Amino acid sequence: DTAVSQTPKYLVTQMGNDKSIKCEQNLGHDTMYWYKQDSKKFLKIMFSYNNKELIINETVPNRFSPKSPDKAHLNLHINSLELGDSAVYFCASSPRRGSYGYTFGSGTRLTVV
Amino acid sequence: DQQVKQNSPSLSVQEGRISILNCDYTNSMFDYFLWYKKYPAEGPTFLISISSIKDKNEDGRFTVFLNKSAKHLSLHIVPSQPGDSAVYFCAARFGNQFYFGTGTSLTVIP
Numbered sequence: 510d511t512a513v514s515q516t517p518k519y520l521v522t523q524m525g526n527d528k529s530i531k532c533e534q535n536l537g538h539d540t541m542y543w544y545k546q547d548s549k550k551f552l553k554i555m556f557s558y559n560n561k562e563l564i565i566n567e568t569v570p571n572r573f574s575p576k577s578p579d580k581a582h583l584n585l586h587i588n589s590l591e592l593g594d595s596a597v598y599f600c601a602s603s604p605r606r607g608s609y610g611y612t613f614g615s616g617t618r619l620t621v622v
Numbered sequence: 623d624q625q626v627k628q629n630s631p632s633l634s635v636q637e638g639r640i641s642i643l644n645c646d647y648t649n650s651m652f653d654y655f656l657w658y659k660k661y662p663a664e665g666p667t668f669l670i671s672i673s674s675i676k677d678k679n680e681d682g683r684f685t686v687f688l689n690k691s692a693k694h695l696s697l698h699i700v701p702s703q704p705g706d707s708a709v710y711f712c713a714a715r716f717g718n719q720f721y722f723g724t725g726t727s728l729t730v731i732p
Binding site: 513518544549550551552553554557564565599601606610611612613614615616 | 624631658663664665666667668709711718719720722723724725
């Protein structure tokens with residue numbers, strides 16, 4: 510029973526398309542995150558939600574829009590995909606904001622062609 | 623800007639020997655430091671942590687050392703085992719946010 514599950518695991522799509530990555534956690538955590546790991550392996554936070562409320566919104570293009578329908582879900586929608594969006598996207602959750610008990614999903618490898 | 627750096631992208635160690643993974647940071651306001659371990663096709667998993675008020679934390683074969691004056695963090699694994707082969711990320715907390723390094727790929731040779 511996966512604690513943090515994200516789908517799909519792999520996503521190959523053409524430039525200009527719109528795609529979504531879904532994330533769900535069954536840990537009862539209050540806070541969820543999206544991280545991007547780029548080609549340089551740098552794991553950088555994109556967004557953080559606490560109880561459905563956006564608390565961290567790093568400098569990412571407006572084409573990226575997170576949606577949290579409830580505190581167990583944090584989806585990432587990306588409009589007009591570009592080649593530079595190719596990366597591995599990790600969802601994570603923690604009991605509360607600032608808590609170090611992160612649980613990560615297994616990642617979604619997005620390839621834009 | 624990268625506030626947490628792992629300058630060694632890879633490290634190879636013989637089984638049974640000590641593995642030392644290093645991490646440097648720039649923000650003196652970081653109050654908590656962690657190490658995560660990542661296997662291929664999996665997300666990072668929490669390994670060990672240390673508060674900025676301490677200089678050492680030990681958990682079994684894993685020990686984390688913190689040198690605040692040098693802004694340096696290290697993870698020692700002894701003895702190293704083949705199952706320890708993975709990518710290790712260090713991370714540091716400021717406020718509600720964690721900053722990750724780029725990872726060091728450790729290979730333990732049987």
